Every structure is written in C-alpha cells, then in structure tokens.
Amino acid sequence: MTVVQGAPAAEYEVKLGRLSTLTGRPTHYCAGCEHGILTRLVANAIEELGLRERTVLVDSVGCSVFAHDYINTDAVQAPHGRAPAVMSGIKRVRPDLMVFAVQGDGDAVSIGLLELLYAANRAEPITIFLVNNAIYGMTGGQMAPTTPEGMVTTTTPQGRDVAETGRPLDATKLLAGLDGPSYVKRVVLPIAPMGSTDLYSARGPLEGAKSVLNAFKVQMRGGFSFVEFVSTCSINWKMSVLESKRFATETLAKLFPPGLYKDKLGVEKG
Amino acid sequence: MSRSATPLQKSLVDVDSEFCKGCSLCVVSCPQRNLKLSESFNRLGFHPAEFHYHGEKGDCTACGICYWVCPDFAIAEVRRVRR
Numbered sequence: 001m002t003v004v005q006g007a008p009a010a011e012y013e014v015k016l017g018r019l020s021t022l023t024g025r026p027t028h029y030c031a032g033c034e035h036g037i038l039t040r041l042v043a044n045a046i047e048e049l050g051l052r053e054r055t056v057l058v059d060s061v062g063c064s065v066f067a068h069d070y071i072n073t074d075a076v077q078a079p080h081g082r083a084p085a086v087m088s089g090i091k092r093v094r095p096d097l098m099v100f101a102v103q104g105d106g107d108a109v110s111i112g113l114l115e116l117l118y119a120a121n122r123a124e125p126i127t128i129f130l131v132n133n134a135i136y137g138m139t140g141g142q143m144a145p146t147t148p149e150g151m152v153t154t155t156t157p158q159g160r161d162v163a164e165t166g167r168p169l170d171a172t173k174l175l176a177g178l179d180g181p182s183y184v185k186r187v188v189l190p191i192a193p194m195g196s197t198d199l200y201s202a203r204g205p206l207e208g209a210k211s212v213l214n215a216f217k218v219q220m221r222g223g224f225s226f227v228e229f230v231s232t233c234s235i236n237w238k239m240s241v242l243e244s245k246r247f248a249t250e251t252l253a254k255l256f257p258p259g260l261y262k263d264k265l266g267v268e269k270g
Numbered sequence: 271m272s273r274s275a276t277p278l279q280k281s282l283v284d285v286d287s288e289f290c291k292g293c294s295l296c297v298v299s300c301p302q303r304n305l306k307l308s309e310s311f312n313r314l315g316f317h318p319a320e321f322h323y324h325g326e327k328g329d330c331t332a333c334g335i336c337y338w339v340c341p342d343f344a345i346a347e348v349r350r351v352r353r
C-alpha cells in the first residue's frame with residue numbers, strides 16, 4: 001500500500017486510489033451518468049484480479065463507444081449490436097484472455113438482441129455488462145425496447161404506446177430463461193433517495209462493484225456472465241441529475257426488478 | 271491536486287477538481303456531508319466538489335462512498351491515518 005506523507009505528525013495510507021486500469025482521460029459522459037460509474041467499477045475489478053494485461057474490451061455502439069479511451073486494456077470496436085459475436089470470436093481464438101463488453105440497451109436489446117441471445121445460449125465464456133437507461137442515449141433520446149409505457153421520447157412524443165410497440169423487453173429475464181448462462185444479475189446502479197432525508201444511498205454502486213467482480217470470476221471459471229445495470233440518462237429524459245436518480249430507482253426499478261436471477265457456479269456465496 | 275492535512279484529520283479525500291462535472295452525487299451521498307460544490311468554476315465551467323474534513327453531520331470516516339459514486343474519477347484518493 002502506498003504511504004503518503006501528510007503533515008509532520010500524521011502518516012496517511014491510501015485506502016482507495018488511482019487505478020492503472022484507467023487511462024486518466026476525462027470522459028465525454030454527461031454529468032452524473034452511470035456509464036462513468038460503471039467504468040470505475042470495471043477498472044477496479046480488473047485491477048483487483050490482476051488481469052489488465054490479459055483483458056480485451058469489445059466496444060459497443062452507443063455512449064459506451066469510447067470506453068476504450070478510459071479503460072486501459074486492449075480493445076476492439078464491434079459494429080452496432082455485434083459485440084457478443086466479436087467477443088465469441090476473440091474468446092475462441094484466445095481462451096486465455098478475459099473478454100468483456102459494455103453494451104447499451106439499444107445496442108444489446110434492439111439491434112443486437114440476436115447476437116446476445118445466441119452467445120448466451122452457446123454459453124460462450126464472456127462477460128457482458130448492459131447499461132439499461134431505457135432510451136437511445138447517444139443518438140438523442142429515441143425509444144428503446146426497454147422504454148417504459150407512457151415515457152415521452154423523441155420517437156414517442158405522446159408517450160410509448162404498448163398497444164403499438166409491445167411491452168418493454170426484459171433482457172435479464174430472457175437470458176435467465178436460457179440454459180447457457182452461468183450468471184445473470186440485475187443491479188439498480190444509481191444512487192437512491194432515502195425516504196424523507198436528503199441523503200442518497202450508495203447501495204447501487206457498491207452492489208455493482210461486487211457484481212462486476214463476480215461476473216469476471218464466472219468467466220474465469222468458464223461461464224457466460226451477464227449483469228444488467230438499470231441506469232439513467234438525465235439529458236434525454238429531460239430531468240435534472242437527481243430527478244433522474246429518483247425515476248430510475250423508484251419507477252424503472254419496478255419494471256426491471258434487481259436480483260440475482262441465475263448463479264450456477266455459486267460465486268455469490270463465495 | 272493534493273491538499274494539506276493536519277494531524278487532527280483522521281482521513282483525507284483528494285478531489286481532482288478539473289475532472290469534476292459538479293453532478294453532486296458525492297455531495298448527496300456522503301453520510302457526513304463532507305463535500306460541497308465550490309462557488310468557483312473549474313476550466314470546464316463546472317462548480318467542482320470541495321472536501322471539508324469537518325462535515326455538517328460529522329467528520330469524514332474514509333468510508334469511500336464518494337469514491338464509488340463519482341462518475342468522473344474526480345474523487346481521486348481516499349486516505350486515512352495509518353494506525
């Protein structure tokens with residue numbers, strides 16, 4: 001542990017510090033966005049496992065498209081939605097590498113649903129983190145398959161009409177219903193307002209850190225792992241940062257309930 | 271950016287103010303209320319978070335919550351006095 005010399009009488013040790021798995025570049029994410037929080041959780045887990053030199057990030061298309069600018073591992077850019085297919089190829093050729101992706105809900109559940117389902121069904125030993133902010137963030141806020149009923153987006157100005165577009169798709173439940181995956185979990189990542197106090201709970205990010213670590217451990221033991229992070233997009237939801245935290249943790253969390261949906265290898269038990 | 275510490279401070283949080291986007295997630299999540307948005311601006315035009323060892327609800331406990339909730343790696347280090 002690094003020791004930092006403070007004032008003459010006090011010696012400080014770094015409890016939590018800078019990560020070599022982060023490039024040190026500032027992100028392009030909007031203020032308060034979970035894409036940034038997840039970046040640190042992923043970097044922390046890779047560092048804790050000592051796998052920086054053996055990890056490949058496969059970029060999706062969406063706000064996470066520049067994840068390689070921030071995460072200091074090797075990276076390959078996949079076409080929109082195709083990360084699971086590209087990951088399968090890399091992993092089959094180099095099974096010694098840890099292969100993971102951060103996908104958006106548009107990327108993974110809309111254009112790329114087929115690639116996701118088949119990679120999961122084939123039980124490819126890869127790890128996918130899904131940032132579900134219920135909208136197409138990068139392109140300016142169009143409806144996604146995950147958009148809740150009634151939500152106003154640029155393509156549903158009257159609110160999402162489920163009679164016309166079907167009900168919101170639940171990727172976690174779809175994957176948990178397959179035989180292939182070893183680990184399927186959903187975490188509500190944003191900080192959450194706590195009752196009448198003005199304090200917010202950090203349970204989401206803390207639970208997220210644990211889940212990212214477990215997902216990587218599952219891949220190391222040969223399983224397919226998937227964690228969905230219910231997230232926000234305050235910019236496109238047209239909310240303040242803190243309003244978006246309330247919406248995600250109170251409304252979206254009902255539509256997409258958090259939980260451990262599958263843990264074949266029992267990694268959560270330790 | 272480093273900050274000087276007095277021997278009375280049991281912990282210390284380093285904020286990289288040029289990384290901060292003033293989102294306030296650390297401010298509202300810190301159980302002791304040790305973080306506040308500054309009145310000044312950083313180069314990006316945001317009001318960056320500032321650390322105060324003596325918070326509104328108590329002294330910083332080095333719990334690390336601010337570190338985990340910050341989306342911009344602006345909470346660069348959480349240190350505590352070596353026991």
Ligand SMILES: Cc1ncc(C[n+]2csc(CCOP(=O)(O)OP(=O)(O)O)c2C)c(N)n1
Nearest residue numbers: 061062063080104105106107135136137138
């Ligand atoms: C083949 C193709 N079709 C459409 C697009 C436009 N496009 C870019 S990102 C995106 C959706 C992003 O939404 P999501 O995956 O939810 O990511 P977010 O930005 O919300 O994290 C779309 C449709 C594209 N780049 N390529």
Ligand code: SF4
Nearest residue numbers: 029030033063137233
């Ligand atoms: S557009 Fe939405 S998802 Fe993208 S960085 Fe901004 S808040 Fe995050």
Ligand code: SF4
Nearest residue numbers: 300330331333334336
């Ligand atoms: S370490 Fe904990 S107590 Fe100290 S400033 Fe951060 S959140 Fe507050």
Ligand code: SF4
Nearest residue numbers: 290291293294296340
């Ligand atoms: S959470 Fe990070 S970016 Fe947001 S105000 Fe605090 S230090 Fe700044």
Ligand SMILES: [Mg+2]
Nearest residue numbers: 104105135137
């Ligand atoms: Mg999205």
